[in-house]
Amino acid sequence: MDLILKYFTNLTEDQISKFQQLEALYQDWNLKINVVSRKDIDELYLRHVLHSLGIAKVVEFKDGSKILDVGTGGGFPGIPLAILYPNCSFHLVDSIAKKLKVVDEVVEGLGLTNVKTTHSRVEEINDTFDFIVSRAVAIMPTFTHWVKGKIAKEQKNDLKNGILYLKGGDLTEELQDYKTATIYNLSDFYSEEFYETKKVVHLPLKYRG
Numbered sequence: 001m002d003l004i005l006k007y008f009t010n011l012t013e014d015q016i017s018k019f020q021q022l023e024a025l026y027q028d029w030n031l032k033i034n035v036v037s038r039k040d041i042d043e044l045y046l047r048h049v050l051h052s053l054g055i056a057k058v059v060e061f062k063d064g065s066k067i068l069d070v071g072t073g074g075g076f077p078g079i080p081l082a083i084l085y086p087n088c089s090f091h092l093v094d095s096i097a098k099k100l101k102v103v104d105e106v107v108e109g110l111g112l113t114n115v116k117t118t119h120s121r122v123e124e125i126n127d128t129f130d131f132i133v134s135r136a137v138a139i140m141p142t143f144t145h146w147v148k149g150k151i152a153k154e155q156k157n158d159l160k161n162g163i164l165y166l167k168g169g170d171l172t173e174e175l176q177d178y179k180t181a182t183i184y185n186l187s188d189f190y191s192e193e194f195y196e197t198k199k200v201v202h203l204p205l206k207y208r209g
């Protein structure tokens with residue numbers, strides 16, 4: 001938890017309390033339904049919470065922004081971002097029901113009112129968003145295909161509407177056809193070794209009305 005306070009210094013009491021509660025909620029629910037590996041649960045804040053919040057180091061979502069988290073699994077990056085941005089709305093989607101059960105329990109346990117969850121493949125979601133966030137779900141060509149038509153027309157944030165994807169390693173090949181993509185190194189923001197190779201990829205996408 002100290003890690004979160006180290007990198008996010010303006011949190012309210014309510015946000016601090018919610019981030020603190022994550023540990024017990026995930027420990028409890030992960031015993032019943034395994035969505036996070038045992039090793040990772042011991043390092044929940046380093047590997048999941050702080051990683052998810054890496055997106056907030058790249059763009060500060062304006063109030064009223066709508067964000068879709070594709071393949072949220074146990075709620076990452078959606079839940080930490082929803083705590084950080086209580087005035088933005090988050091739609092967390094996953095095609096596996098038991099994972100969303102954990103997400104729903106965590107959302108209820110925290111009393112988060114800005115999170116909606118849907119059990120479906122993302123292709124079935126019929127809505128538009130300022131940003132589509134994700135981690136560890138699909139390679140970029142597949143992902144862009146899935147989310148086509150889900151980007152809002154009006155830009156209200158400093159970054160253009162589009163995808164914000166948490167990725168690792170060498171992305172040269174995967175992103176060679178995406179000339180408009182910008183890669184942000186999380187090691188520029190976080191000093192922990194875990195972040196040496198971690199990145200946020202921003203890919204602006206056009207509204208297709």
Ligand SMILES: C[S@@+](CC[C@H](N)C(=O)[O-])C[C@H]1O[C@@H](n2cnc3c(N)ncnc32)[C@H](O)[C@@H]1O
Pocket residue numbers: 070071072073074075076077093094095096099120121122123134135136137146
């Ligand atoms: C490796 S997990 C990553 C979970 C989470 N994003 C994280 O980083 O901890 C990938 C998740 O994507 C989901 N998924 C894969 N394809 C999907 C699709 N087309 N629509 C919705 N969810 C999908 C899977 O069910 C799985 O929960």
